[in-house]
Amino acid sequence: TFSRIPKSVRVPGDLAETVREVVEGYRAAPPAGVEIVLAGTGESLPARFDARLVGRALRNLLENAIRVSAGGGQVTIEAERLGDRAEIRVSDRGPGVPPEMLARIFEPYFSTQVGGTGLGLSIAQRVAEEHGGSIRARNLAAGGLEVTITMPLL
DSSP: OTTOOOOOOOEEEEHHHHHHHHHHHHHHSOOTTEEEEEESOOSOOEEEEOHHHHHHHHHHHHHHHHHHHTTSEEEEEEEEEETTEEEEEEEEOSOOOOHHHHTTTTSTTOOSSTTOOSOHHHHHHHHHHHTTOEEEEEEOTTSSEEEEEEEEOO
């Protein structure tokens, strides 16, 4: 039940506005020692999407990034247009994911974190795919992890 995704009800809206709303909730009361940076959401990103589900996916990504940044770190969220698609990137300055585990992080119940359920990234993947998009992750050269959701625009 916890991991079940409700049926998507996609309506026209501004994806950038949804990203801003979700992030502002975290910025209003940031976790101790974690800086939440919102970048690249000035442009409208018109899309057909379920704001509730996209918000849930984004919150899952933010929660993961915040967890690994606890005690002093930065989480950056960017949303931008790339041609006929939008990219929403969440990056942190945590330890990243061991390279041998990176290919598995979207598998249900697989977690690299102690106490993690292994559902957050798999739910985000299902939401992205439900919207005709995709999700990918990569370790950053300077340290940390970047997870990117790509979705079609109108």
